[in-house]
Amino acid sequence: xxxxxxxxxxxxxxxxxxxxxxxxxxxxxxxxxxxxxxxxxxxxxxxxxxxxxxxxxxxxxxxxxxxxxxxxxxxxxxxxxxxxxxxxxxxxxxxxxxxxxxxxxxxxxxxxxxxxxxxxxxxxxxxxxxxxxxxxxxxxxxxxxxxxxxxxxxxxxxxxxxxxxxxxxxxxxxxxxxxxxxxxxxxxxxxxxxxxxxxxxxxxxxxxxxxxxxxxxxxxxxxxxxxx
Amino acid sequence: xxxxxxxxxxxxxxxxxxxxxxxxxxxxxxxxxxxxxxxxxxxxxxxxxxxxxxxxxxxxxxxxxxxxxxxxxxxxxxxxxxxxxxxxxxxxxxxxxxxxxxxxxxxxxxxxxxxxxxxxxxxxxxxxxxxxxxxxxxxxxxxxxxxxxxxxxxxxxxxxxxxxxxxxxxxxxxxxxxxxxxxxxxxxxxxxxxxxxxxxxxxxxxxxxxxxxxxxxxxxxxxxxxxx
Numbered sequence: 001x002x003x004x005x006x007x008x009x010x011x012x013x014x015x016x017x018x019x020x021x022x023x024x025x026x027x028x029x030x031x032x033x034x035x036x037x038x039x040x041x042x043x044x045x046x047x048x049x050x051x052x053x054x055x056x057x058x059x060x061x062x063x064x065x066x067x068x069x070x071x072x073x074x075x076x077x078x079x080x081x082x083x084x085x086x087x088x089x090x091x092x093x094x095x096x097x098x099x100x101x102x103x104x105x106x107x108x109x110x111x112x113x114x115x116x117x118x119x120x121x122x123x124x125x126x127x128x129x130x131x132x133x134x135x136x137x138x139x140x141x142x143x144x145x146x147x148x149x150x151x152x153x154x155x156x157x158x159x160x161x162x163x164x165x166x167x168x169x170x171x172x173x174x175x176x177x178x179x180x181x182x183x184x185x186x187x188x189x190x191x192x193x194x195x196x197x198x199x200x201x202x203x204x205x206x207x208x209x210x211x212x213x214x215x216x217x218x219x220x221x222x223x224x225x226x227x228x
Numbered sequence: 229x230x231x232x233x234x235x236x237x238x239x240x241x242x243x244x245x246x247x248x249x250x251x252x253x254x255x256x257x258x259x260x261x262x263x264x265x266x267x268x269x270x271x272x273x274x275x276x277x278x279x280x281x282x283x284x285x286x287x288x289x290x291x292x293x294x295x296x297x298x299x300x301x302x303x304x305x306x307x308x309x310x311x312x313x314x315x316x317x318x319x320x321x322x323x324x325x326x327x328x329x330x331x332x333x334x335x336x337x338x339x340x341x342x343x344x345x346x347x348x349x350x351x352x353x354x355x356x357x358x359x360x361x362x363x364x365x366x367x368x369x370x371x372x373x374x375x376x377x378x379x380x381x382x383x384x385x386x387x388x389x390x391x392x393x394x395x396x397x398x399x400x401x402x403x404x405x406x407x408x409x410x411x412x413x414x415x416x417x418x419x420x421x422x423x424x425x426x427x428x429x430x431x432x433x434x435x436x437x438x439x440x441x442x443x444x445x446x447x448x449x450x451x452x453x454x455x456x
Contacts, residue, residue, distance in 0.1 A: 005339035005364035006262055008294040008372045009270075010240030033259050034234055034391050035273040036351040042234075043271075043356070045263040066236040111233035119349055123264040123358065128271070130351065136233035144236045146374070163262050 006164070011147035015065040015079050016044050017103045018055035024103045026089050027052045028080030030147045031163055032064045040133040042115050045126045047161040051084040056129055060117040063102040067145040071108035072196040073154060073186070077216035081159055081184045098135055110140045126163055155192055157185035157216060179205045179224040184217035188224065231394065239375035239392070243293040243307050244272050245331045246283035252331045254317050255280045256308030258375045259391055260292045268361040270343050273354045275389040279312040284357055288345040291330040295373040299336035300424040301382060301414070305444035309387055309412045327363055338368045354391055383420055385413035385444060407433045407452040412445035416452065 017026035031045040044062060046053045056062045067075065079089055094107040104112035115131025147164075150156040158165050179188045188194065188208075193201040196215050199208060205224065213220055245254035259273040272290060274281045284290045295303065307317055322335040332340035343359025375392075378384040386393050407416045416422065416436075421429040424443050427436060433452065441448055 001268075001361060001363055002365045003268075004366050005294075005341055006268075006270075006361075008240075008339040008366075009260060009262060009292075010238060010372055010374045011261065012236075012238030031261050031263060032237060033239065033261055033273075034237060035259060035356050036354040036391055037393060038353050040229075040231075040234075041351050042237075045261075064237075066233075111236040113233055119351075121347055121349060121358070123269050123347075125266050126264040128263050128358075130349070130356075133229065133234075135229055137230045138232050138236075143376075144238055146238045163264050165265060 011164070013067045013076070013145040013147055013150050014044075015067060015075075015105050015109070016046065016052055016062055017065065017105070018052050018059055018062045019102055020055040020058040023055070024090060024095075025051050025055050025084035026065075026079050026103065026105070027084075028076055028159075029162075035130065041118070041130055042113055042133055043128055043130045045123065045128050045163055047126055047163075050161060053127060056117065059102070061098075061100050061102045061134075062115055062117070062129060062131060063098055063104045064113045064115070065105040065109045065139075066111045066113075067105075068108050068110050068140060069143040069145045069149055071145060073156060073215035074196065074218075075105075075108055076150070076156060077184065077186075077214070077218065081217040100134065106139060110142060110144055111138050112136065155187050155189055157181070157187070159184070177204065178227050180227060181214045181217060181219055182223050182225055183219040184214060186214050186216040188214075234392070241295045241304070241373040241375055241378050242272075243295060243303075243333050243337070244274065244280055244290055245293065245333070246280050246287055246290045247330055248283040248286040251283070252318060252323075253279050253283050253312035254293075254307050254331065254333070255312075256304055256387075257390075263358065269346070269358055270341055270361055271356055271358045273351065273356050273391050275354055275391075278389060281355060284345065285355075287330070289326075289328050289330045289362075290343055290345070290357060290359060291326055291332045292341045292343070293333040293337045293367075294339045294341075295333075296336050296338050296368060297371040297373045297377055299373060301384060301443040302424065302446075303333075303336055304378070304384060305412065305414075305442070305446060309445040334367060338370060338372055339366050340364065383415050383417055385409070385415070387412070405432065406455050408455060409442045409445060409447050410451050410453055411447040412442060414442050414444040416442075 011030040098114040114135040119130040239258035326342040342363040347358040421427040
């Protein structure tokens with residue numbers, strides 16, 4: 001089996017949110033898809049170790065916020081590389097609540113979809129939750145962020161809890177002049193810069209301001225390593 | 229619920245194949261996705277009325293062929309708008325067999341993935357088959373066809389058996405100068421032409437050769453209707 005065959009599957013990029021009592025949480029996922037038309041159902045695949053998994057199990061509700069292509073990496077970093085067990089994921093985020101009290105993201109997103117779990121199945125590391133769609137609305141105009149765009153254009157990294165994580169590929173992402181974040185794996189590419197933070201393309205890593213931080217996880221310059 | 233919210237979910241475009249005894253069949257699907265890493269599993273959503281559904285139920289194997297972005301519409305038409313009950317889907321198609329005898333498409337594709345069904349669940353109009361990946365390989369280089377590219381750039385249409393079919397949107401796709409295929413819903417747009425068949429952009433429908441056929445389903449010019 002050649003694992004590279006799997007890289008050709010197309011995915012979007014979403015924030016999957018849920019609640020447990022009054023507590024709210026959310027996480028990044030690349031796996032959300034409509035599976036039937038009548039009734040309208042949507043499925044998500046969630047790592048069993050994640051707090052959002054526990055919340056969906058408890059409330060039986062989840063919401064999918066579709067991330068816009070021009071969203072900053074910091075949004076993905078906050079929901080994708082940090083745990084709701086340590087921080088409030090919604091700190092500084094413009095959120096709203098669905099009719100059933102599930103949070104969704106109301107900035108840098110194109111749409112949200114709320115669903116009630118009607119089926120779930122065990123897929124080893126992950127549980128697939130199938131939800132009947134209870135509410136959905138458009139939040140903005142533009143192209144959705146795809147997984148390919150995030151990796152190829154935004155140079156984003158993937159946490160080990162993702163269904164599609166591949167350790168070797170994450171390690172191979174560097175080439176001359178690039179620096180890798182030792183916390184989350186984000187690669188600073190001087191050819192791309194960090195436009196979200198006002199860093200122009202062509203800026204060498206050495207010339208970044210001392211207070212520059214990783215746009216994905218917020219780690220400082222000292223946490224970056226030159227490619228070996 | 230605003231159904232347009234669902235249009236923001238990203239999909240690829242695949243040919244899902246299976247077998248029943250010595251008979252082979254396949255169909256187009258936009259829903260194929262890796263759902264876990266360990267064990268590696270992949271899921272597809274298949275309409276219960278389709279012949280491929282019957283074949284997967286019987287053999288417990290399916291294969292996913294990833295369509296290349298530059299594949300001709302005729303490939304999608306052959307597998308997406310015709311039934312294996314009426315034609316041999318593999319007529320004129322370069323196919324090979326996986327180790328377990330499942331066909332896959334070896335032209336205009338980037339990769340194939342073979343899986344053995346380990347789980348299935350009923351999603352109303354569709355069944356979701358979850359398969360453990362048994363074999364996979366890369367077949368070509370390039371970008372995969374996405375559902376968005378197929379609809380926006382290739383002007384492709386969607387059959388009513390798709391999880392994401394929307395009657396109103398299919399009917400709204402026309403504007404001045406365009407002609408709609410009454411068989412499959414493909415829209416001939418003179419601004420785009422039909423490059424797969426050697427028709428240059430800017431060619432009015434009226435100037436198409438008499439033997440021109442719908443690039444998706446093969447219907448003749450007489451089966452096209454001017455937008456109303």
